[in-house]
Amino acid sequence: MELLIYGLVNSAILAVMAIGLSLTFGVSGIANFAYGGFYILGAYTCWGLFTQLGLPYLLSVILSMAALAALGFIFYWLVFLRVRGMEISEAIASFGVGIAILEFLRWWGFIGFYYNLPGFLKGSVEIGGVFVDCHRLIIIGVALALVIFLWLFSHYTKIGLAFRGVAQEERTALSLGINSDFTAALSVAFGSALGVLAAITILPTGTILIDKGYDALLFALAVGLVGGLESTLGVLLASLILGFAQTAVAVYGATHWMMVVTLGAIIIVLAVKPSGLFGKSKELEERV
Amino acid sequence: MKRDLLKVVNLTKSFGGVRAVDEVSFEVAEGEFLGLIGPNGSGKTTTVNLITGYVKSDKGKVFFKGKDITGKAPYAIANIGIARSFQMVRPLYQLPAFKNIVVALRSPRVMKEIRGGKYGELDDIAIDLLEDVGFERDSFVPYKLASALPHGYLKRMELARCMALRPDLYILDELFSGMSMSEVAATMFIIEKMKQGGKTVIMIEHRLRELFRVADRVLVLNFGRKIAEGTPKEISESNEVKKAYIGVEVELA
Amino acid sequence: MRSKYFQLGIKGLVVCLILVVATMFFIPDCRSQEVSSKFIVIGVPTSLGYPHGVEGLEAVNMAVEEINTKGGVNVGGVKHLFKVYSIDDRSATPGTPLNDSIMAYEKLILERKPNVLMVGTYRSEVLLGAMDLLSKHKTIELNTIAMSPSMEKRIAENPQKYKYNFRVTHNALQMAASIAVQGDAFQKKFGFNKAFIIHEDQVWAKATADGCEVMLKKKGWEILGREVVPTAVTDYSGPLLKARNSKAQVIFTVFSLPETAICSKQYYEMRIPAVYAGYPSYIVPGHLWKTLEGKVAYQVVTAGELGLVPTKKYPKSVEFFEKFKKRLGHWPDADHSGASAYDAVYIYKEAVERAGSLDPEKVIAALEATDHMGVNGREKFSPQHQIIFGNNPKETACEVTFQWIDGKRVVIAPEAIAEAEIQLPPWIKK
């Protein structure tokens, strides 16, 4: 029972973390390594708006998401556009920006334990003899809502369809009058906003810390790689696998091996099926 | 009767829901010149990819010289003695034309015969080969970067690369596509010479006039299935083939 | 898309970059010459991206300012002033390679020629690596962060080589002893004897947990299980559930990383029927009740330093704490290193005055004879250069155990300075 509930919670956390990164990659093929930076920056923005400026919580959540989305958009035009297609340069440039954001915040004095976001709900409930705080249940809800929302968004809205178009065949999409740069920039913006949402959902379980940014990137990558970076379904499944594996290892083995399980899963999955469980990069499947 | 060099049995491959190659079987005898034709998307290139190991087959077997080579890696198959050219040429653009050939000369199959390959020796062999396929020996052409060569030359360079491997079986995938008339004529000359030399060749071609001139036997594929097999004359008179090529004038050689 | 102007800007930048690098290589660093012989240089190599480092440095600065305004240090009749240089060794960041941190040490030693190093590194690995460096450069260090007992082991093995290292704060074993003192309180008041230990995966934490286990067993406790939590974990439900299932009465924790705040919160949310105790050092800071929305209620914590959790029974600690809090402008975040860094400056000052010289050999001899009434209590070094801790600030340095009750830190142990008695959380039925 414990395994079931906490495995589910853990999976939900992983899914929420990974979904922003995977969305961006799925649409524009950009692995946005600055994700961790945006994640934490969003959390601090929300914290600042909420506690320092005294805005209502919901408003500050929306504002910080909007701010980071705008930043992501600008970031695409300033950085990604110039290195599009050179994977390594893309990775290094975005990773550099991510580190710069995190270390700048650290230098600015965002250290220590002062920074905390309120959870959406207080208190805890008992399910089958296990106490769970309501906030963790909400994370599960958010994860589900996000997945459903993304599915509806990508299948029934104009931008969503453009996203899918670009994801499948960039040139054809271009010839149909979809501005692929604009779409890619939007995808980065959208991914960043989702990152902030993830931060705001997850971080109230502890406090806001710079190092969480690095963790977020690592876990999001792990989930993305195992599930296939561009597939929402893959993210869902991979986070379930990893989430339960981690919890199982923590409950029945030693907590020690949680990280080993994660990294081991990446290595094994990639060695067996390079595009991830649900990835569809045909070129990776071909025996060349 | 000459023995079969290549034998393909029930080869099958699907991509997604589409059966690209469906239960195709055929043999190629030693010294035979086999033509492989069919409309676009009929599975010709996939068949070649299956034989040479670039794509893994779902079902079926490939025998070469009586040995099962199904599922072997492309380089291993090249070393056994099947050389293929690509429909879409993708040479090593960063290297001079003759170095493209040297790469093939460095394969274990050839190195066994050349032994050692002293400095520059491979280069000379490569340039000889290029001359065979119509590169002007004393010009700059063999020394030019592949990226600077016109398409017709690259196609013939592919042929030279196949020849460099000294294979027992050539598989030429749409060699003439994208060539000008005069280039086709020049290349035809080389092909005919190969035929006279008793080489075994499988040739995929859309230019039926040229193909029918050299082919001993022709195989027709449509929607991944073998729909006809016979001498060029039989094929050109077959109604089934004409149906497959609706709108395409079938000319007699 | 890109304009010509932009490209030129980049080229210019690259050229500037190369020029800057070239100059750095060839122009000798003149900053090292400004150190006058009238100064005693204190080097502070530490992790300035983390509270322990920042507050350690602040405490050193505070002590130095106090001493300098009073006229400085009397070295054999000549007045010297203290001067502080700090360097960030980034040792608390997990992605930093060892050589990078050691380079920071070396840079500070070579360029500032400090007489003494204080505060020191965050990570034990770096501390052990730096010991060789210190003996090579004959530089004294008074550590106040890293707690690995391996330091004393190495000093005991090779006292001549490693005599330059001193530790002013507690080490992991003393921590373990203090946790065992907590155990006494539980035993005496409620008759508890079943414990579960959770600790994070650091050298000192492991050593503390080991020590704790041994000492608790000696006092008749039954250890039902032990869990190691690797760094950078976001979910502690596994270990907590294990603790609950083992029917433990007390959970002893040994944590230092901030993300372990999650554990406190989860414990509160899950209503685990065992008292949360031990050394969860992140919930030491005074503002934590507010930050964590009271989710630390009834948790029992041992804080490393009396000066950071002051008690009215020892006035010197209150005095320091108020000064320090005013200087920082907020509650101190770190659980140790602030008060001991403050004491370290005074200990060194007194040693230099007694030695009458700045020669490391003489100063070391004087340091070994230290007997200082500091904010953490009465401070003396053991033969392995470790401050001796005990249960009465009038006799030794002292660690404090407090409990979070109604937003306040109430000191409950050791008895000599206790303000109140230990309480059980309301969800535990006796």
Added chain:
Amino acid sequence: MVKEGYRKERLDRGIKARCDSIFMLTSYREILYMLLPRVLPIAALIIIPLVLEVSGQVYWQKVFILACVISLLAMGWDYLASVGLVSLGQALFFGVGAYIAGALNHYLKWPIFLTIPVATLGGALICTLLLAPIIRMRGIYFGMVTLAFPLFFNRIIEATKLCGGTEGLPGLTQFPTIWVATYLIIGALLICLFAFRRIIDTDYGMVLRGIRDNDRAIMASGINIYWVKVQAIFICAAAGAFAGAFMSHHIGIVGMSVFALDMSIMPVAAVVLGGGGTFAGATLGTFILVPLSEFLRAYGTLRIAIYSLVMVVCVVGLPEGIFHYLQRKYHQFDRWVTVEAKE
């Protein structure tokens, strides 16, 4: 800077046009033109430690050694990239080498001159065996797995307490003097630089580069590309493992953090900054980045922020890399020519 009515023309210098394949040097100036760019950096490499000694910059000597170490990793990266394998985990090679040397010295008390060669070859072998199963992966996917590998090792050591666990193995034998260390690493650097450049120019190197350009064509030529890739990984890993073994003896301790992320990122950043494919670019890149990073140490934690921003600006603004840029400038000159007005 843009002149009205003119346009810029870029021309190759005559000597370059002649020298690209066939050497016809006719004067000492032409000989110098060819030689200086090759000889000067080598001379600088050998002389800089002496200059630093004379000017009393002991600390910068250490920085210099660090730059050489990173440079070895960067060149290994560049070599691997020339077969189209993009590694984001140079720390794996570095760490394995460092741990082998550390363990041999710590537990078996082997002397330095034994541990370093054994660690170099053994480390290369182990890394090759580890990476062999994923050799079919391409592009960023190979990179991500290699990125995960060192972190994985880090956790394994943490979990199994192998080789001292989180505490590391302190007290290793150090080099007798700094000069041994300095010139050992400079020697290794130069050997790698010239050996790699030489290999890449031979027919074998041609196959390597061919695999990056178009592995299908290479396979159709009957060459086992996986075996060639394994060889490339072995060479790259040997360079990395040597660097690691050297470093553990240089600082006298080996700990978990040899697998740290910085060790993976720095070499890649250096190659991207300096320009890939030439090895000299990788070296140039490290000799800019490492001192820059040291210089910025004074800014505390901000250092990393500035440093990564500089990296981003260089990657974005100068995608070809500094070395290629300098090379072009050296061999070409610009001039303004009038633009004939359109009728």
